[in-house]
Amino acid sequence: MRLVQGKGCILWFTGLSGSGKTTISMGVEHELKARNCLVELLDGDVIRKHLCKELGYSKQDRDTNVRRIGFVANLLSRNGVVAITAAISPYRATRDEVRRMTENFIEVYVNAPLEVCEARDVKGLYAMARSGKIQGFTGIDDPYEEPLNPEIVCYTAQETVEESVAKVINYLERLGCVLNLSEAVSLDSEIVC
Amino acid sequence: MRLVQGKGCILWFTGLSGSGKTTISMGVEHELKARNCLVELLDGDVIRKHLCKELGYSKQDRDTNVRRIGFVANLLSRNGVVAITAAISPYRATRDEVRRMTENFIEVYVNAPLEVCEARDVKGLYAMARSGKIQGFTGIDDPYEEPLNPEIVCYTAQETVEESVAKVINYLERLGCVLNLSEAVSLDSEIVC
Numbered sequence: 076m077r078l079v080q081g082k083g084c085i086l087w088f089t090g091l092s093g094s095g096k097t098t099i100s101m102g103v104e105h106e107l108k109a110r111n112c113l114v115e116l117l118d119g120d121v122i123r124k125h126l127c128k129e130l131g132y133s134k135q136d137r138d139t140n141v142r143r144i145g146f147v148a149n150l151l152s153r154n155g156v157v158a159i160t161a162a163i164s165p166y167r168a169t170r171d172e173v174r175r176m177t178e179n180f181i182e183v184y185v186n187a188p189l190e191v192c193e194a195r196d197v198k199g200l201y202a203m204a205r206s207g208k209i210q211g212f213t214g215i216d217d218p219y220e221e222p223l224n225p226e227i228v229c230y231t232a233q234e235t236v237e238e239s240v241a242k243v244i245n246y247l248e249r250l251g252c253v254l255n256l257s258e259a260v261s262l263d264s265e266i267v268c
Numbered sequence: 269m270r271l272v273q274g275k276g277c278i279l280w281f282t283g284l285s286g287s288g289k290t291t292i293s294m295g296v297e298h299e300l301k302a303r304n305c306l307v308e309l310l311d312g313d314v315i316r317k318h319l320c321k322e323l324g325y326s327k328q329d330r331d332t333n334v335r336r337i338g339f340v341a342n343l344l345s346r347n348g349v350v351a352i353t354a355a356i357s358p359y360r361a362t363r364d365e366v367r368r369m370t371e372n373f374i375e376v377y378v379n380a381p382l383e384v385c386e387a388r389d390v391k392g393l394y395a396m397a398r399s400g401k402i403q404g405f406t407g408i409d410d411p412y413e414e415p416l417n418p419e420i421v422c423y424t425a426q427e428t429v430e431e432s433v434a435k436v437i438n439y440l441e442r443l444g445c446v447l448n449l450s451e452a453v454s455l456d457s458e459i460v461c
Contacts, residue, residue, distance in 0.1 A: 113347045125339040126319055128332075139321075146318040147340055154306045154349045 083113070083152035084252045085145075085177055086243065088161040089170060089222060090185030091214045092200055093192035095231035095239070099185060100161040102240035112253055113156040117144055122162075132211055138169045145173030152179055157252055165213045167220040179252065183243060184225035189214050191232045276306070276345035277445045278338075278370055279436065281354040282363060282415060283378030284407045285393055286385035288424035288432070292378060293354040295433035305446055306349040310337055315355075325404050331362045338366030345372055350445055358406045360413040372445065376436060377418035382407050384425045 086103065088096040100116055107114040123130065126143050130136040141164045148158035164170050174180040192214065193201040204212035211217045227246050229239035247253040279296065281289040293309055300307040316323065319336050323329040334357045341351035357363050367373040385407065386394040397405035404410045420439050422432035440446040 115343055115347065126336055129322060143319055147343065150308055150340065150344060151347065154308065154344065154347060156347045 082179060082252055083155045084157055084179035084181055084247070084250065085148045085152045085173075086157060086159045086181050086183060086247075087148075087164070087170065087173070088159070088183045088185055089164045089225075091187065091189060091192045091219055092163060092212075093195045093197055094185040094187040095229065095236070096161040096163075096185045098236055099183075099229055099231070099239045099243065100159050102236055103243050104159055106240060106244055107157055107247075107253065110253065114159065115151050115156055116159045116161070117148060119144075119160075119162040122147070134166070134217075137164075138166065141166075141169045141173065145177060148173075149177040152177065157247065163213050163219070165217065165219045167222065170222065179250070181227065181246065181250070182222050182225040183227045183229060184222045185229050185231055185239075186221075187231045275372060275445055276348045277350055277372035277374055277440070277443065278341045278345045278366075279350060279352045279374050279376060279440075280341075280357070280363065280366070281352070281376045281378055282357045282418075284380065284382060284385045284412055285356060285405075286388045286390055287378040287380040288422065288429070289354040289356075289378045291429055292376075292422055292424070292432045292436065293352050295429055296436050297352055299433060299437055300350055300440075300446065303446065307352065308344050308349055309352045309354070310341060312337075312353075312355040315340070327359070327410075330357075331359065334359075334362045334366065338370060341366075342370040345370065350440065356406050356412070358410065358412045360415065363415065372443070374420065374439065374443070375415050375418040376420045376422060377415045378422050378424060378432075379414075380424045 086100070088100050090096050097118075104114055104116045122144055123140065126147070127136075127140050130140050141162060144160050144162060144164075148160055151158040170182065174182070196202060200209060200212065201215065203209045204215040213219050227243055229242060231239060234242075244253065279293070281293050283289050290311075297307055297309045315337055316333065319340070320329075320333050323333050334355060337353050337355060341353055344351040363375065367375070389395060393402060393405065394408065396402045397408040406412050420436055422435060424432060427435075437446065
């Protein structure tokens with residue numbers, strides 16, 4: 076027997092490659108697991124492998140990828156799970172489409188200037204895009220459309236990872252998707268078996 | 269706040285077209301919802317539309333379809349949801365692959381003789397297959413590989429729908445995926461808010 080703590084939601088991270096989506100989303104996942112929350116991180120690579128193997132990086136294929144992630148995230152969130160997604164999801168209209176077809180959609184804009192992301196270049200992808208080895212790379216020769224009204228913005232050029240993670244967790248607590256720690260502990264000892 | 273009743277599982281219906289998979293799975297879904305269980309029926313057509321639009325009915329495409337359903341069902345079941353799937357899923361090896369990669373996999377073989385399914389021909393597909401308008405139709409010119417050790421068998425040529433549904437629900441109760449009705453009521457009044 077298990078207690079579902081609060082309601083499910085979709086925590087939709089969006090931002091440039093290298094902005095810090097994966098790092099923050101993993102930090103949030105870790106914190107939620109520590110609180111015994113139901114949480115699934117829908118990793119972009121895993122989703123591509125299992126649900127979108129045939130898709131490339133054209134606008135149409137990226138949109139299909141985003142819609143599939145949204146479909147799965149919705150199945151999870153409506154069953155009480157915090158579904159975390161961390162794909163670049165560069166197009167505003169497609170993100171808004173997912174927002175409309177789901178409940179409790181929380182857009183987290185991981186905002187770092189292009190030059191910062193490019194300087195980090197963790198995966199070496201910006202270098203490849205600049206040299207023309209990759210085409211259609213978001214921020215270089217494909218657009219990134221910033222969210223206009225995101226629920227949360229993490230400024231990863233200024234904030235630490237811990238500050239960004241705390242910002243997200245606080246939001247979830249206020250929304251009732253996650254119990255705050257003191258409540259969770261008291262409930263744990265009373266009911267969960 | 270919500271109580272998750274018991275552990276999640278995958279209820280994997282398999283059988284010929286017209287065997288009764290959809291009817292029984294909808295009956296099970298209805299009964300579980302009435303008991304306030306977390307349940308998702310992954311309808312074959314909906315999954316094809318949202319996750320597999322590009323797939324056809326070749327062996328390879330059917331296998332990919334089954335693997336995607338299995339991937340999503342697993343995400344749900346490990347978060348306490350009874351995930352019900354009702355695709356024909358004709359190939360034994362692919363079903364067994366899903367069984368190995370998931371937990372609490374319950375195979376429900378909806379067993380009706382081909383001639384019974386063909387006589388029902390609810391969607392008119394058997395007639396089209398016989399006349400050659402559809403190729404590669406399971407049971408006609410594409411194989412259906414019966415489960416060797418299914419957890420449950422529903423003989424829909426002999427049983428009523430209610431009997432088949434009850435068989436599945438009883439199994440879920442014994443496995444602890446669903447509380448039996450008396451337990452659920454007593455817990456409801458005590459804890460769920």
